[in-house]
Amino acid sequence: MEALFHPSTFSGYVYPNETVVPWTVLIVVYPYLTGLVAGAFTISSLYQVFGFKQLRPVSHFALLISLSCMVTVPVPLLLHLGHPERAFNAMITPHVTSAFAVFGYAAGFYVLLLILETWFVFRPQIVQQARRPGLLRWFYRILSLGSDDTSEKAMSYDRKWLFALAVIGIPGAHGLHGYVGFVFGSLKSREWWSSDLMPVIFLLSAIISGTALVIVLYVLTCKFRKIAVDVSCLKVMAYALWGFMMFTLVIEGVEFLSLVYRGREGIEVIMEFVKGPLVIPFFILQFGIGSLLPLAVITFLIWRGTSGTALIAGITGSAILVLLAVFMMRYNVVIGGQEISKTGKGLIDYVPPLFGREGLLAAGMVLAVPMILLTILVRLFPPWEEAYA
Amino acid sequence: MNESEKRDTRREFLSCLGSAVACSAAAVTAGAVSSTAIGATQVAGAADKPEIPGYDWSKHRWAFGVDAERCIGCLRCVVACKLENDVSLDPHHFRTWVERYVTLQGEDNARIDSQADPINIAASDAEGEYRFSNRYKDANVEKAFFLPKLCNHCTHPACVQVCPTGATYKTDDGVVVIDHTYCIGCQYCVQACPYGARFFDERRNVSDKCTWCYHRITKGLRPACVEVCPTGARIFGDLNDKQSPISQFIQNNRVRVLRPETGNAPNVFYTGTDKDVI
Numbered sequence: 001m002e003a004l005f006h007p008s009t010f011s012g013y014v015y016p017n018e019t020v021v022p023w024t025v026l027i028v029v030y031p032y033l034t035g036l037v038a039g040a041f042t043i044s045s046l047y048q049v050f051g052f053k054q055l056r057p058v059s060h061f062a063l064l065i066s067l068s069c070m071v072t073v074p075v076p077l078l079l080h081l082g083h084p085e086r087a088f089n090a091m092i093t094p095h096v097t098s099a100f101a102v103f104g105y106a107a108g109f110y111v112l113l114l115i116l117e118t119w120f121v122f123r124p125q126i127v128q129q130a131r132r133p134g135l136l137r138w139f140y141r142i143l144s145l146g147s148d149d150t151s152e153k154a155m156s157y158d159r160k161w162l163f164a165l166a167v168i169g170i171p172g173a174h175g176l177h178g179y180v181g182f183v184f185g186s187l188k189s190r191e192w193w194s195s196d197l198m199p200v201i202f203l204l205s206a207i208i209s210g211t212a213l214v215i216v217l218y219v220l221t222c223k224f225r226k227i228a229v230d231v232s233c234l235k236v237m238a239y240a241l242w243g244f245m246m247f248t249l250v251i252e253g254v255e256f257l258s259l260v261y262r263g264r265e266g267i268e269v270i271m272e273f274v275k276g277p278l279v280i281p282f283f284i285l286q287f288g289i290g291s292l293l294p295l296a297v298i299t300f301l302i303w304r305g306t307s308g309t310a311l312i313a314g315i316t317g318s319a320i321l322v323l324l325a326v327f328m329m330r331y332n333v334v335i336g337g338q339e340i341s342k343t344g345k346g347l348i349d350y351v352p353p354l355f356g357r358e359g360l361l362a363a364g365m366v367l368a369v370p371m372i373l374l375t376i377l378v379r380l381f382p383p384w385e386e387a388y389a
Numbered sequence: 390m391n392e393s394e395k396r397d398t399r400r401e402f403l404s405c406l407g408s409a410v411a412c413s414a415a416a417v418t419a420g421a422v423s424s425t426a427i428g429a430t431q432v433a434g435a436a437d438k439p440e441i442p443g444y445d446w447s448k449h450r451w452a453f454g455v456d457a458e459r460c461i462g463c464l465r466c467v468v469a470c471k472l473e474n475d476v477s478l479d480p481h482h483f484r485t486w487v488e489r490y491v492t493l494q495g496e497d498n499a500r501i502d503s504q505a506d507p508i509n510i511a512a513s514d515a516e517g518e519y520r521f522s523n524r525y526k527d528a529n530v531e532k533a534f535f536l537p538k539l540c541n542h543c544t545h546p547a548c549v550q551v552c553p554t555g556a557t558y559k560t561d562d563g564v565v566v567i568d569h570t571y572c573i574g575c576q577y578c579v580q581a582c583p584y585g586a587r588f589f590d591e592r593r594n595v596s597d598k599c600t601w602c603y604h605r606i607t608k609g610l611r612p613a614c615v616e617v618c619p620t621g622a623r624i625f626g627d628l629n630d631k632q633s634p635i636s637q638f639i640q641n642n643r644v645r646v647l648r649p650e651t652g653n654a655p656n657v658f659y660t661g662t663d664k665d666v667i
Contacts, residue, residue: 004591007481013667015538015585016483016505022576022589082574082594089573090553100553100577188651189547189583342585343667345501 012346039210266344290325294318541655
């Protein structure tokens with residue numbers, strides 16, 4: 001039988017109840033997923049709202065990525081809850097002073113918005129498929145909700161809706177993710193989390209992770225479909241990645257600096273943590289390999305005017321590293337924050353278990369869910385230009 | 390359900406929980422009994438107006454005192470609490486614990502440990518029996534004292550603020566309690582408590598913490614830890630009663646609370662602490 005709990009070892013003095021870490025790797029996956037949602041939605045909206053024509057090849061695809069990630073967001077949370085069957089208590093009787101109580105409503109609203117936007121985007125295709133012979137026709141017919149008008153007038157009406165939904169969606173997605181930062185930043189019990197910059201850091205890293213995911217998946221699908229990668233589209237995403245990474249690094253740096261500079265109670269233990277257990281996950285993985293290296297690579301590619309396969313490989317490789325960096329950022333915030341004892345006089349050494357409900361394997365499976373959903377969605381609603389041109 | 394009905398339901402739940410715990414001869418088995426009682430009261434609570442006989446929570450304002458000068462670190466309070474409240478016996482779940490502060494000669498800061506420290510656990514005879522190992526017997530100790538800790542039942546509890554469902558709430562008589570039938574087990578409250586007073590009960594999949602033995606105090610009894618303390622280091626009473634032990638304790642001593650900077654406004658008052666106390 002699986003052990004009821006996994007106590008961690010510690011050094012220094014920690015409160016006795018702190019030896020069982022409350023939030024595990026599943027709570028790392030949760031902000032990671034919401035971040036991907038916000039980032040992918042940003043890419044999609046840059047085309048829908050702000051008219052970045054170069055992003056046309058990925059705009060619909062990014063929307064599907066956003067949707068697949070968003071419907072998965074509640075999964076790690078539900079898996080983590082002691083009583084998932086009572087999850088709706090937070091919606092039936094929301095406790096207004098709790099940051100968590102908003103989640104059900106915010107996430108529900110956002111899923112609806114994404115579904116609505118996806119429906120409008122793919123409506124012409126749905127109508128087209130509903131007219132074709134075959135069994136699937138019924139599926140599309142139901143999906144069309146009886147609206148089969150694809151005249152220019154109807155399309156222009158749809159475009160208005162799309163624009164409006166994207167305009168609501170941008171603050172929605174970013175609000176949802178900024179709020180996730182607030183969940184951590186608003187807690188006064190943990191010095192590592194308690195920062196006004198936390199929502200901003202979460203938001204900026206969300207945009208870069210989503211952009212990076214769109215880059216990686218776009219290049220991969222081009223390989224699968226055996227078509228050429230649209231380099232100008234890729235370049236715009238790389239520029240966006242570069243720009244937002246700069247912001248993220250600066251804000252993260254400022255946050256860390258002010259934490260150290262303020263040097264409040266417990267800073268000695270925080271410094272011990274930073275110089276010890278945090279070296280590999282933070283300085284090497286998140287900061288070095290995950291942030292500085294891709295930043296340097298993209299800068300180099302732009303500076304040298306690299307083109308062709310080298311450019312595509314360089315940007316894709318950098319994007320993969322960024323995905324790793326943002327995951328590590330979530331890990332270092334969520335797990336790192338709990339490894340520094342509330343006593344300010346001790347450190348907890350949390351080693352995530354491989355198996356079990358809150359193990360690494362379960363977290364990996366949760367992360368695989370949006371990819372499986374995306375594979376299905378892409379088959380049902382091809383987001384590629386040739387399909388909707 | 391309006392607010393007062395909700396409170397009544399909770400009051401009855403607590404009352405039943407209390408009786409279940411009090412009536413069971415072996416406290417370890419109380420869990421099973423009290424969970425049955427919880428289920429029964431939840432249904433019954435909707436129909437009847439529940440009340441704790443002879444108890445009106447608007448008439449009391451409970452508070453707790455700790456006189457660290459008197460604590461001898463015998464840990465009877467810790468054991469009594471575990472038995473009375475069916476807390477898991479392992480060294481990772483405590484509603485109350487005792488810290489030991491030892492300053493050695495030539496050192497600026499105290500060395501801190503609690504009964505849950507692995508060395509102290511190794512020195513204990515069996516699971517659920519706690520003692521402080523005599524690890525400083527050959528050291529030059531300059532200053533040393535014990536300090537009992539428990540939930541502070543804050544006036545502005547951070548744990549209640551963050552609870553998404555309202556499962557944890559502050560009663561009118563000043564006690565912070567958890568409705569175990571309504572808690573979703575998100576552990577946000579465990580994170581929010583600056584004192585490490587909350588833990589997750591993996592057997593029931595809900596958060597848990599000290600209730601000042603609400604099932605006892607509403608019947609005119611003292612909390613189990615106060616009851617068993619052989620030196621009177623733990624003081625409990627009603628602030629509304631000026632002659633109560635706690636009112637006297639606060640009047641006659643210069644008391645402090647832990648971490649006032651959090652804004653939580655704790656209701657456990659300490660004397661005999663030191664600069665190292667966290």
